[in-house]
Amino acid sequence: MSTRLAVFLAAIAALGCSAAFAATLNVGSSHLWAGSQTLTKGTCTLSGTTTTTDTYVDEHAATSSFGSATTLNVSPKMNNRTWSFVRFDLSSCNIPSTGGADSATLSIRITGAPSSSRMIDVTPVGTTWSGTTTWNGAQTLTYGSATTSFATGTTSNVTKSVTVTVDVDALIKSGSANYGWRLSDSGGNANTATVFASSEAATATDRPQLVINYEK
Numbered sequence: 001m002s003t004r005l006a007v008f009l010a011a012i013a014a015l016g017c018s019a020a021f022a023a024t025l026n027v028g029s030s031h032l033w034a035g036s037q038t039l040t041k042g043t044c045t046l047s048g049t050t051t052t053t054d055t056y057v058d059e060h061a062a063t064s065s066f067g068s069a070t071t072l073n074v075s076p077k078m079n080n081r082t083w084s085f086v087r088f089d090l091s092s093c094n095i096p097s098t099g100g101a102d103s104a105t106l107s108i109r110i111t112g113a114p115s116s117s118r119m120i121d122v123t124p125v126g127t128t129w130s131g132t133t134t135w136n137g138a139q140t141l142t143y144g145s146a147t148t149s150f151a152t153g154t155t156s157n158v159t160k161s162v163t164v165t166v167d168v169d170a171l172i173k174s175g176s177a178n179y180g181w182r183l184s185d186s187g188g189n190a191n192t193a194t195v196f197a198s199s200e201a202a203t204a205t206d207r208p209q210l211v212i213n214y215e216k
Helices: 001-036 165-174
Strands: 043-048 053-059 071-074 081-086 100-112 119-124 149-150 157-164 180-182 194-197 209-216
Touching: 053 071, 071 180, 100 165, 119 194, 149 157, 165 209
Parallel strands: none
Antiparallel strands: 043 209, 053 081, 071 081, 071 194, 081 180, 100 157, 100 194, 100 209, 119 149, 119 180
16 A cells, blocks of 8 residues: 555544544533523522521420510520521522522521530421420420531620531422421530520511522
8 A cells, every 4th residue: 555545544534533523522512501501590598587487495484485586595504405496488489399509508696695605506307396386395396417516606796607508408309398497505504595686686687597509
């Protein structure tokens, strides 16, 4: 075979490979583009009294309810323990079950800090409760494992923000009812309390807030 013929055949082969590669690349690119066309991202912010339900329960007043209180109390003192509950109406965000949470942040404002910093557990609740739930009623609810915890510090009028993406994403994908979270202090029999602003707080910016960045 002459050198000129060999070069010619090699060129033909190279052109064929390039065409095949280009065709494959074109198909792949069109699929990627089609996928990105359907992706929608957004942010939903829930706060205030219309999208929030919250309360606290008091072991010392085991049959009393505090759903209309302007504060949410958390204390570990034995026989005087208090737990707080908060949940948000996710349906107003209109996120379909095929979507998901890129991030979800729960923010709560400390209006009365303890004398020494405490660790507050944020635990998902598995059964329904309301503003009339009492300490006795709270003992019959089901709870998951704590999603996260945070240190209160000793300074009042500060906002604490914690990540609850895993809980919110699971709720969106399952379409299950949302029962929110319990805030509790399990750090021993200390005579101290942390006070948070509730959804009934006079100052709107002090109220609990949930911010969801999502895709659908």
